[in-house]
Amino acid sequence: MSxxxxxxxxxxxxxxxxxxxxxxxxxxxxxxxARPGDQVMYEAVLAAVMESRLRPGMRLTEAAxxxxxxxxxxxxxxxxxxxxxxxxxxxxxxxxxxxASPTPAETREIYFARRMVETxxxxxxxxxxxxxxxxxxxxxxxxxxxxxxxxxRSAALMLSGRFHMRVAELAGNGVMTEILAGLLxxxxxxxxxxxxxEGSPGVPERHxxxxxxxxxxxVAGAVALMERHIILVEQALRFDVPARETDLFDIFTxx
Amino acid sequence: MSxxxxxxxxxxxxxxxxxxxxxxxxxxxxxxxARPGDQVMYEAVLAAVMESRLRPGMRLTEAAxxxxxxxxxxxxxxxxxxxxxxxxxxxxxxxxxxxASPTPAETREIYFARRMVETxxxxxxxxxxxxxxxxxxxxxxxxxxxxxxxxxRSAALMLSGRFHMRVAELAGNGVMTEILAGLLxxxxxxxxxxxxxEGSPGVPERHxxxxxxxxxxxVAGAVALMERHIILVEQALRFDVPARETDLFDIFTxx
DNA sequence: ATCAATAAACTTGTAAACAATTTTATATAT
DNA sequence: ATATATAAAATTGTTTACAAGTTTATTGAT
Numbered sequence: 001m002s003x004x005x006x007x008x009x010x011x012x013x014x015x016x017x018x019x020x021x022x023x024x025x026x027x028x029x030x031x032x033x034a035r036p037g038d039q040v041m042y043e044a045v046l047a048a049v050m051e052s053r054l055r056p057g058m059r060l061t062e063a064a065x066x067x068x069x070x071x072x073x074x075x076x077x078x079x080x081x082x083x084x085x086x087x088x089x090x091x092x093x094x095x096x097x098x099x100a101s102p103t104p105a106e107t108r109e110i111y112f113a114r115r116m117v118e119t120x121x122x123x124x125x126x127x128x129x130x131x132x133x134x135x136x137x138x139x140x141x142x143x144x145x146x147x148x149x150x151x152x153r154s155a156a157l158m159l160s161g162r163f164h165m166r167v168a169e170l171a172g173n174g175v176m177t178e179i180l181a182g183l184l185x186x187x188x189x190x191x192x193x194x195x196x197x198e199g200s201p202g203v204p205e206r207h208x209x210x211x212x213x214x215x216x217x218x219v220a221g222a223v224a225l226m227e228r229h230i231i232l233v234e235q236a237l238r239f240d241v242p243a244r245e246t247d248l249f250d251i252f253t254x255x
Numbered sequence: 256m257s258x259x260x261x262x263x264x265x266x267x268x269x270x271x272x273x274x275x276x277x278x279x280x281x282x283x284x285x286x287x288x289a290r291p292g293d294q295v296m297y298e299a300v301l302a303a304v305m306e307s308r309l310r311p312g313m314r315l316t317e318a319a320x321x322x323x324x325x326x327x328x329x330x331x332x333x334x335x336x337x338x339x340x341x342x343x344x345x346x347x348x349x350x351x352x353x354x355a356s357p358t359p360a361e362t363r364e365i366y367f368a369r370r371m372v373e374t375x376x377x378x379x380x381x382x383x384x385x386x387x388x389x390x391x392x393x394x395x396x397x398x399x400x401x402x403x404x405x406x407x408r409s410a411a412l413m414l415s416g417r418f419h420m421r422v423a424e425l426a427g428n429g430v431m432t433e434i435l436a437g438l439l440x441x442x443x444x445x446x447x448x449x450x451x452x453e454g455s456p457g458v459p460e461r462h463x464x465x466x467x468x469x470x471x472x473x474v475a476g477a478v479a480l481m482e483r484h485i486i487l488v489e490q491a492l493r494f495d496v497p498a499r500e501t502d503l504f505d506i507f508t509x510x
Numbered sequence: 511a512t513c514a515a516t517a518a519a520c521t522t523g524t525a526a527a528c529a530a531t532t533t534t535a536t537a538t539a540t
Numbered sequence: 541a542t543a544t545a546t547a548a549a550a551t552t553g554t555t556t557a558c559a560a561g562t563t564t565a566t567t568g569a570t
Contacts, residue, residue, distance in 0.1 A: 036348075062552070073552090074524060081333065085340050093291075094531050094552055109430040116431070120371040175364040176371065179434055317522070328522090329554065349522055349561050516567070523560070534549070540542085 017053040018044050018068055037071040038078040044069065045079065049088055049099065049185060050161060052154045052192050056101035060089060086182055088189070100189055104239045107190050111234040114183050115227055117176060118164065122223045124171035129214040137166060137211045145204035153199055157191060163207050167214075190237070200236035203229075272308040273299050273323055292326040293333040299324065300334065304343055304354065304440060305416060307409045307447050311356035315344060341437055343444070355444055359494045362445050366489040369438050370482055372431060373419065377478045379426035384469040392421060392466045400459035408454055412446060418462050422469075445492070455491035458484075 048054040065076040084091040090100050102110065140163045147156035161184050168180045206229045213222040303309040320331040339346040345355050357365065395418045402411035416439050423435045461484045468477040 061550095063550090072525065077552095078336065081336055082340060085337060095533090096551065106430070109428045112428055113430045113434070116375040117371070120375060173364045173367055175361070175368045175438075179368070183430075316520095318520090327554065332522095350563090351521065512570085514567100514569080516565100518565070519562105520564080521560100521562070523558105525558085526556090528553105528555080530551105530553070532549105532551070534547105536545105536547070538543105538545075540544090 017055075017058070018048050019053075036075070037069065038075040038082070041065060041069045041071060041076060041079040042082055045083055046088070046185065050158055050188050052157065052188060054099050055192050056099050056189050058099045060097040060099065062096070087186055100186075101193060102186060102190050104194075106186075107194065107234075107237065107239075110183055110186055110190065111230060114180070114187070115230045117180050117183065118168065118230065119223050119227050121168050121171040121173070121176060121180075122226055123219050124173070125167050126214050126217060126219050126222050128170040128172065129211075129217075131215065133170060134211050134215040137163065137214075138208060140166065141204050141207040141211065144207065148199065148204060156199065156203075157188065160203055160207070161188070167210075194237040194239055196236055196238050200233050203233065206232070272310075272313070273303050274308075291330070292324065293330040293337070296320060296324045296326060296331060296334040297337055300338055301343070301440065305413055305443050307412065307443060309354050310447050311354050311444050313354045315352040315354065317351070342441055355441075356448060357441060357445050359449075361441075362449065362489075362492065362494075365438055365441055365445065366485060369435070369442070370485045372435050372438065373423065373485065374478050374482050376423050376426040376428070376431060376435075377481055378474050379428070380422050381469050381472060381474050381477050383425040383427065384466075384472075386470065388425060389466050389470040392418060392469075393463060395421065396459050396462040396466065399462065403454065403459060411454065411458075412443065415458055415462070416443070422465075449492040449494055451491055451493050455488050458488065461487070 045054065045060070060080065062073050062076050062080075065071065065080075066073055069076070080089060080091060080097045083089040084097065087102075088100055089097045091097050140159055144156050144159040144163065147153075147159060164184060165177070165181065168177050171177075206225065210222060210225045210229065213225055300309065300315070315335065317328050317331050317335075320326070320334075321328055324331070335344060335346060335352045338344040339352065342357075343355055344352045346352050395414055399411050399414040399418065402408075402414060419439060420432070420436065423432050426432075461480065465477060465480045465484065468480055
């Protein structure tokens with residue numbers, strides 16, 4: 001075995017927006033089988049996007065990713081390819097990868113798609129909403145409310161995403177769940193771009209109201225609440241000013 | 256420039272299930288810019304799946320793909336990675352790629368997802384259903400009927416897919432259209448596996464009825480027809496016998 | 511003849527080297 | 541000073557060669 005790769009490892013990586021969890025600390029390789037390196041990177045980048053540490057417009061050069069994740073370029077490209085396919089990064093030929101910046105038009109489509117998917121799933125979710133499940137959902141919503149209270153915006157955002165995912169999972173359709181997961185991760189980029197600094201108001205409260213309707217078996221009510229909720233979140237976005245945010249960033253990082 | 260690659264080109268490829276369109280004959284590179292090789296392969300494989308020339312269980316070895324498409328292994332892997340991400344091929348570590356075989360459980364989820372997506376899109380589609388558009392849809396349905404008449408099953412299947420795609424496109428939501436495209440391509444694999452040899456009856460007729468409702472502006476009727484249509488297509492599947500088809504194939508190609 | 515162990519052939523996985531492109535920096539002329 | 545052209549650096553794209561794994565074929569024993 002050669003010295004492996006090319007003199008990497010042992011670097012600062014102090015304030016990197018990408019957090020690397022050492023391989024052996026995760027449960028995935030409990031059996032001893034190491035998880036593929038490209039998946040490690042994929043999950044780390046996805047998590048960073050979900051927590052808004054990686055913001056739209058940020059560059060992901062191969063060399064930097066190789067260092068951060070201690071991977072070969074091939075594995076890095078594999079991960080970037082997957083992220084590109086999920087529309088989380090833009091892969092420009094010969095010019096590298098950047099975190100994607102959904103356009104306003106794309107944004108409208110995504111929220112419309114979410115409305116369709118999440119309302120369509122609701123009847124099945126209500127049918128599966130046992131008291132135990134509802135308790136779990138309420139717990140998430142309460143955590144979310146606390147995060148909002150303390151001004152921890154990205155934590156609140158993450159919990160909101162988890163809430164919507166758990167509701168969707170109740171419907172028991174893996175294909176639909178995966179589709180929604182893709183829409184939700186792109187929603188994180190949208191909020192990072194167009195989300196109002198003060199955050200969308202009333203989200204945790206509406207989540208709690210939704211759980212109430214679900215537990216009561218009120219299908220029509222739950223559907224209406226979900227639809228209205230998504231519309232309100234979309235309406236809180238600001239497309240006028242913040243579109244510039246990306247441009248500014250591009251300018252600054254165009255070193 | 257070196258002699259390029261490694262002694263490929265000039266082979267039989269007579270009855271290959273994958274049809275390769277020579278690069279320069281397509282419109283994509285009208286400006287002179289050659290289309291990336293991996294995309295050529297991706298599109299060829301997708302087309303072969305849509306026309307049921309590539310059937311579930313078939314192996315796609317890298318070497319064979321390199322020869323057929325005159326590509327390097329890297330481009331082939333890129334195409335396979337994309338196909339795997341779209342669930343059209345299974346990528347087994349160290350064991351290569353095979354055309355995917357959706358399970359019965361997956362099948363139920365996919366048809367359920369189609370029902371959701373296509374009925375949710377219908378109101379918008381009806382709103383966009385001008386007489387010209389309806390004429391186009393009817394033309395597709397009539398071609399389809401003719402194909403069924405002449406026993407050209409795969410042609411009929413392709414036209415059916417095109418019909419559903421065109422209807423969805425009317426809604427004008429690219430995100431949803433892409434999602435449906437993924438579901439429809441997987442439906443082709445499902446039909447190849449579990450579709451009754453005689454084909455699902457009455458499909459072109461129901462397509463025509465749907466266009467009538469759409470042109471009349473009958474949203475509720477169109478939604479109901481679409482939902483019922485998808486249910487009927489799913490019910491025509493046969494999960495008992497044909498699951499064996501894959502196994503048989505595996506046995507024969509296990510050379 | 512059937513089965514197990516071994517060896518060969520084949521296939522995928524990965525790294526290193528090289529080529530091509532893009533970006534940044536420098537020099538020169540207007 | 542601004543702008544243009546040239547050169548250097550950095551980054552991505554691709555091939556080649558080799559390593560590791562899997563499948564198939566062969567050999568030998570029961």
